[in-house]
Amino acid sequence: MATxxxxxxxxxxxxxxxxxxxxxxxxxxxxxxxxxxxxxxxVLEIAAMLSSRFGVEIAADDSGRYRAIxxxxxxxxxxxxxxxxxxx
Amino acid sequence: MTYVACTADIVAAGAVRPGPAPVSRxxxxxxAQEPWAAYRLDAATEQDLSLPERIKRMGRGxxxxxxxxxxxxxxxxxxxxxxxxxxxxxxxxxxxxxxxIVFLENLIKLGEKAAKPAYFVNSVKNALASQLALTFGxxxxxxxxxxxxxxxESALWHGxxxxxAGRARHAVVCGVEALVELQExxxxxxxxxxxxxxxxxxxxxxxxxGQGTLPGEGAAAFVLAAPRVGPKPLARLLGVRARGSLRRxxxxxxxxxxxxVAQGLRDAGTRQGDIGLLLVGANGEPGLDGIYAEVARxxxxxxxxxxxxxxxxxxxxxxxxxxxxxxxxxxAVASRAVPAEVRVVxxxxxxxxxxxxxxxxxxxYHSTTVVSA
Amino acid sequence: xxxxxxxxxxxxxxxxxxxxTLDETWGSLAAGRECLRPLSLFESQRCGKLPVGEVTGDPAxxxxxxxxxxxxxxxxxxxxxxxxxxxxxxxxxxxxRGAVVLxxxxxxxxxxxxxxxxxxxxxxxxxxxxxERACCNATDRVAERFGLGGFRATxxxxxxxxxxxxxxxxxxxxxxxxxxxLAGGVDSLNRVVLNGFGSLMLVSPDGCRxxxxxxxxxxxxxxxxxxxxxxxxxxxxxGARVRAWLVGCGNTCDAHHVSAPQPEGRGLAEAMRIxxxxxxxxxxxxxxxxxxxxxxxxxxPVEARAIRAIFGEMPPAVSSTKRFFGHTLAAAxxxxxxxxxxxxxxxxxxxxxxxxxxxxxxxxxxxxxxREAELDVAMSTSLGFGGNNSALLFRRAGSREAAT
Numbered sequence: 001m002a003t004x005x006x007x008x009x010x011x012x013x014x015x016x017x018x019x020x021x022x023x024x025x026x027x028x029x030x031x032x033x034x035x036x037x038x039x040x041x042x043v044l045e046i047a048a049m050l051s052s053r054f055g056v057e058i059a060a061d062d063s064g065r066y067r068a069i070x071x072x073x074x075x076x077x078x079x080x081x082x083x084x085x086x087x088x
Numbered sequence: 089m090t091y092v093a094c095t096a097d098i099v100a101a102g103a104v105r106p107g108p109a110p111v112s113r114x115x116x117x118x119x120a121q122e123p124w125a126a127y128r129l130d131a132a133t134e135q136d137l138s139l140p141e142r143i144k145r146m147g148r149g150x151x152x153x154x155x156x157x158x159x160x161x162x163x164x165x166x167x168x169x170x171x172x173x174x175x176x177x178x179x180x181x182x183x184x185x186x187x188x189i190v191f192l193e194n195l196i197k198l199g200e201k202a203a204k205p206a207y208f209v210n211s212v213k214n215a216l217a218s219q220l221a222l223t224f225g226x227x228x229x230x231x232x233x234x235x236x237x238x239x240x241e242s243a244l245w246h247g248x249x250x251x252x253a254g255r256a257r258h259a260v261v262c263g264v265e266a267l268v269e270l271q272e273x274x275x276x277x278x279x280x281x282x283x284x285x286x287x288x289x290x291x292x293x294x295x296x297x298g299q300g301t302l303p304g305e306g307a308a309a310f311v312l313a314a315p316r317v318g319p320k321p322l323a324r325l326l327g328v329r330a331r332g333s334l335r336r337x338x339x340x341x342x343x344x345x346x347x348x349v350a351q352g353l354r355d356a357g358t359r360q361g362d363i364g365l366l367l368v369g370a371n372g373e374p375g376l377d378g379i380y381a382e383v384a385r386x387x388x389x390x391x392x393x394x395x396x397x398x399x400x401x402x403x404x405x406x407x408x409x410x411x412x413x414x415x416x417x418x419x420a421v422a423s424r425a426v427p428a429e430v431r432v433v434x435x436x437x438x439x440x441x442x443x444x445x446x447x448x449x450x451x452x453y454h455s456t457t458v459v460s461a
Numbered sequence: 462x463x464x465x466x467x468x469x470x471x472x473x474x475x476x477x478x479x480x481x482t483l484d485e486t487w488g489s490l491a492a493g494r495e496c497l498r499p500l501s502l503f504e505s506q507r508c509g510k511l512p513v514g515e516v517t518g519d520p521a522x523x524x525x526x527x528x529x530x531x532x533x534x535x536x537x538x539x540x541x542x543x544x545x546x547x548x549x550x551x552x553x554x555x556x557x558r559g560a561v562v563l564x565x566x567x568x569x570x571x572x573x574x575x576x577x578x579x580x581x582x583x584x585x586x587x588x589x590x591x592x593e594r595a596c597c598n599a600t601d602r603v604a605e606r607f608g609l610g611g612f613r614a615t616x617x618x619x620x621x622x623x624x625x626x627x628x629x630x631x632x633x634x635x636x637x638x639x640x641x642x643l644a645g646g647v648d649s650l651n652r653v654v655l656n657g658f659g660s661l662m663l664v665s666p667d668g669c670r671x672x673x674x675x676x677x678x679x680x681x682x683x684x685x686x687x688x689x690x691x692x693x694x695x696x697x698x699x700g701a702r703v704r705a706w707l708v709g710c711g712n713t714c715d716a717h718h719v720s721a722p723q724p725e726g727r728g729l730a731e732a733m734r735i736x737x738x739x740x741x742x743x744x745x746x747x748x749x750x751x752x753x754x755x756x757x758x759x760x761x762p763v764e765a766r767a768i769r770a771i772f773g774e775m776p777p778a779v780s781s782t783k784r785f786f787g788h789t790l791a792a793a794x795x796x797x798x799x800x801x802x803x804x805x806x807x808x809x810x811x812x813x814x815x816x817x818x819x820x821x822x823x824x825x826x827x828x829x830x831x832r833e834a835e836l837d838v839a840m841s842t843s844l845g846f847g848g849n850n851s852a853l854l855f856r857r858a859g860s861r862e863a864a865t
Binding site for chain 3: 094116117118119172176181183188189191192193195196197199200201203204205208209210211212213214215217218219221222225226227228229230231232233234235236238242245246249252253255270273274277278330331332333334335336
């Protein structure tokens with residue numbers, strides 16, 4: 001089975017319609033600016049994707065951590081693991 | 089107050105044209121069993137749409153308008169400055185309606201929780217003009233005109249007006265329409281479009297009655313500057329006049345159209361005898377072709393040598409196809425010759441100094457534009 | 462930049478959740494009346510309980526149009542009031558010299574939705590409604606109803622559309638392109654807009670509170686505002702009553718982000734600066750600003766920063782009237798321009814309804830209660846997705862400066 005990081009990359013490509021394949025995204029590729037060039041609207045698309053695919057909700061009180069949570073795929077995966085562990 | 093003609097220098101132009109022939113594709117089964125046809129961008133142009141450095145998805149209209157503007161800027165001797173001195177005016181009847189449909193499709197099929205915010209942002213019609221501003225750093229007046237076949241001409245008027253009023257040093261004017269399946273369904277269900285993938289033959293009387301026209305897509309962008317600023321321009325805009333009807337789906341009258349054209353020439357300070365080429369938006373639909381033919385005949389009665397040209401055999405029919413016609417007119421006066429994309433159906437065009445564009449639609453929108461060397 | 466010839470405002474018409482007429486609207490504003498209420502126009506799981514600025518009653522009956530979208534009805538109604546208010550008559554000007562410029566975004570989007578529900582659901586399609594989906598239909602129907610055969614445009618600059626349309630209307634007068642312009646904006650509630658703003662997490666669950674410390678977002682609304690604009694000479698020649706002068710307008714683009722404003726409000730500040738230069742006025746001449754003030758986390762502080770950048774430590778009186786109308790999108794700039802003109806006429810500042818305690822991060826002190834004030838010049842600002850900004854300046858008709 002694909003790693004969580006792999007699944008997130010595929011989720012990003014499909015949800016956002018990125019013009020690269022998932023394997024071209026490194027775990028530490030920045031999602032914003034010089035990395036994938038995503039913006040705050042994409043953050044919401046990603047949040048919806050995490051919710052539907054991994055059952056993880058990003059709450060309003062996470063808003064102070066957006067920049068850290070959405071920094072790159074590794075950070076997103078760690079966030080998903082953290083939330084899934086908290087639920088278990 | 090007296091009327092002041094709307095003039096500007098056109099310093100560069102760029103176009104994104106559909107492939108030269110209509111392409112046949114299967115139609116959605118709910119609408120038609122037979123395949124249908126449309127003029128679409130060819131594979132090479134599709135490739136050009138996608139910038140290698142850009143990973144994020146954009147709407148098709150955004151990509152087309154960026155490519156058209158990039159081509160125009162590449163042709164500029166002196167590119168318009170980033171910042172507030174450059175204005176943007178976009179004419180587009182439907183903008184990113186394709187993204188609006190995706191947004192709705194998600195709502196309908198998956199429920200309201202599945203709403204996709206990026207598609208909502210793109211469904212707002214200024215998504216093209218603001219993306220041009222974002223991409224090229226143009227922070228001046230930014231205006232989107234979304235009014236069917238008046239859209240491009242209004243944007244052109246506005247760009248020229250801003251220069252004249254001293255509110256911009258350059259105006260980037262773009263007409264753009266990306267073909268959306270919903271629009272194809274609409275046209276087919278109402279019987280506007282034919283299904284046959286043979287090229288349109290405007291003013292040739294070749295398409296059988298009821299066979300209709302074919303849809304298309306494309307973009308054209310122009311860099312306008314106030315008269316006498318910078319190097320010698322490619323062409324000069326002498327006037328643009330676009331009007332709508334006072335009745336829904338009016339019965340078009342040739343005499344009224346001739347008077348409309350005469351007024352457009354007067355506004356542009358041009359005599360009919362100065363026109364070297366009349367370029368019309370005839371689209372192969374027999375009823376409308378008939379009006380165009382009568383108007384051309386009426387104008388030729390006064391100026392027997394007048395050459396009449398068509399261009400929609402290579403673009404198909406869409407609300408701002410006139411932007412592609414305008415690009416051909418600019419090229420014609422810049423090179424003093426009729427471009428290969430224009431089919432001259434009447435008369436002989438010599439060294440073209442001035443072009444009159446004339447457009448009319450069944451919904452009663454009509455426009456005249458005069459371009460000069 | 463040249464000073465713009467002033468343009469006469471000779472008529473106005475308005476419809477929103479706050480009323481069907483100018484008097485009803487001002488009555489709601491002066492009384493601080495709550496006009497938002499739960500959505501009733503269509504079923505919605507996400508938005509069913511949200512307070513929205515929904516127009517009550519039957520727009521189709523009011524407009525008298527046999528067909529058309531909700532937007533068409535609202536626009537024709539507002540335009541009809543403006544036309545009558547200006548005392549215009551069909552024989553008073555040549556059809557060719559009458560123009561219409563409306564800001565519009567969503568048009569008849571409900572018809573698109575209906576078609577798609579049929580297509581995806583029962584695989585049954587009916588294309589007739591699709592004719593009614595275009596946002597330019599409202600503009601056409603206004604032109605048809607009132608015999609305006611001149612320049613015609615539908616401006617779609619996101620939530621700055623209404624302001625941009627008025628600016629363009631002023632341009633048409635200044636350029637001698639028209640003698641009479643009906644200019645304004647219209648939008649109506651639909652599922653795309655409610656879910657769109659909802660998906661961007663911009664909608665407040667309990668009604669917008671512009672500039673408030675506890676604001677949770679915007680409220681969506683609908684309506685139309687239309688103004689009659691004329692050249693001074695034309696208005697005087699026909700003996701029209703001038704309600705106010707449109708003296709300046711600015712339109713800029715941030716070129717910063719697809720939906721969020723530039724954090725320092727630079728684009729909006731530039732639009733205000735252009736409007737002032739256009740009018741030949743110093744910032745100190747402005748007495749009241751009707752702010753865009755949507756109540757979202759981003760908009761309100763950005764707008765406050767832009768106002769402070771232009772007006773300094775002592776900005777003019779400011780209020781946002783979004784809590785009365787909801788955010789009426791393409792109509793907002795026009796509806797709020799009308800509020801600004803009414804404020805000049807009635808010499809009173811409409812309150813920033815919903816404000817309890819100003820956000821300490823917002824360097825403004827909006828007017829929370831209705832109060833009378835001497836007002837000579839009023840500004841109305843709008844911001845939209847894509848970084849589109851608009852600023853309009855109006856001057857009181859009886860102003861001593863304006864009379865010269």
